[in-house]
Amino acid sequence: MKRTANFWTHEPFCLESVEAKNGFCVYTNAKFARGRGISFVATPNDIQYVLQAKIFRKGLQNEATTSSPGALKYYRKASQELFLSQFTQEGRDPYIDRMDKNAFNVQMGKSRQFFSGALPETARFNHDCRPSTVYHINPETLQHQSFVVRPIKAGEEITLSYLPPYLNSTSRRNLLSQSWGFDCTCKLCTASAATKRHSDLRLLKIESIIAELNILPSKRIIDPKKAEELVRLHEQEGLWGNIGGAHMYVAMEYEVLGNRKMAKKWAGVAKESLGLLSGEGHEYHFAMKRILGEDVGSERPYARHL
Numbered sequence: 001m002k003r004t005a006n007f008w009t010h011e012p013f014c015l016e017s018v019e020a021k022n023g024f025c026v027y028t029n030a031k032f033a034r035g036r037g038i039s040f041v042a043t044p045n046d047i048q049y050v051l052q053a054k055i056f057r058k059g060l061q062n063e064a065t066t067s068s069p070g071a072l073k074y075y076r077k078a079s080q081e082l083f084l085s086q087f088t089q090e091g092r093d094p095y096i097d098r099m100d101k102n103a104f105n106v107q108m109g110k111s112r113q114f115f116s117g118a119l120p121e122t123a124r125f126n127h128d129c130r131p132s133t134v135y136h137i138n139p140e141t142l143q144h145q146s147f148v149v150r151p152i153k154a155g156e157e158i159t160l161s162y163l164p165p166y167l168n169s170t171s172r173r174n175l176l177s178q179s180w181g182f183d184c185t186c187k188l189c190t191a192s193a194a195t196k197r198h199s200d201l202r203l204l205k206i207e208s209i210i211a212e213l214n215i216l217p218s219k220r221i222i223d224p225k226k227a228e229e230l231v232r233l234h235e236q237e238g239l240w241g242n243i244g245g246a247h248m249y250v251a252m253e254y255e256v257l258g259n260r261k262m263a264k265k266w267a268g269v270a271k272e273s274l275g276l277l278s279g280e281g282h283e284y285h286f287a288m289k290r291i292l293g294e295d296v297g298s299e300r301p302y303a304r305h306l
């Protein structure tokens with residue numbers, strides 16, 4: 001890979017990992033984002049995927065840098081402090097634990113490989129099982145964008161969800177306690193047992209409808225009403241950040257039925273809600289644009305589970 005030689009501001013250093021049956025190297029460009037700096041821990045093979053992201057192909061806006069050794073030490077002091085300001089538990093490795101507790105899944109480059117990304121500012125958002133924002137990370141620009149999905153009252157904390165959306169109350173409690181070491185005190189988790197039971201039942205229903213709608217259209221009855229029920233369940237559950245997937249299913253059902261008018265109506269709604277949930281470069285967003293008859297250009301979409 002020709003450009004790699006000149007791309008990193010410091011010589012990559014590598015360690016063999018017996019566990020991973022591979023060697024990992026630390027690649028650093030201390031000039032990234034006007035001197036904020038960026039480091040990747042990746043195999044020599046995977047790092048090539050990273051460099052295929054648009055932001056690296058376009059070249060970097062450079063500024064002067066330091067030449068001190070060690071991946072984190074390359075950065076400005078402010079960047080180090082930012083990383084170290086993230087949550088960690090006592091007695092754990094200060095770097096690995098901060099990654100475990102705070103990192104986001106980031107897809108990058110042409111192959112859309114998954115990496116764990118440290119994004120310290122947004123990692124400070126606290127969790128809520130029914131959060132006020134949804135986010136996605138653009139694999140081409142590495143921008144993390146958060147969007148408000150419901151009204152936020154003055155003084156109310158802005159939150160995001162650390163968890164997959166359809167976990168029941170017991171699974172959420174167990175996962176948050178095991179992985180992050182806290183008991184969730186969000187409105188849903190502190191509601192009455194009856195409210196939580198109703199919520200758990202709705203979540204089961206959501207998963208069963210999604211499973212049905214994922215069966216090939218040729219092997220089932222096409223039923224837009226079922227997909228519309230999925231939208232209603234998301235509304236009742238307050239899963240505003242994830243409702244885009246439900247809007248998309250309704251559009252697809254009408255599309256398969258050949259009802260162009262309704263397919264377009266729902267694709268318009270889904271295009272907007274999916275734009276927040278998964279970003280405009282996602283394959284589902286492209287699918288909605290196709291239903292609407294819009295040009296999708298030559299850009300290759302990325303895929304990510306919703």
Ligand SMILES: [Zn+2]
Binds near residue numbers: 172
């Ligand atoms: Zn909760």
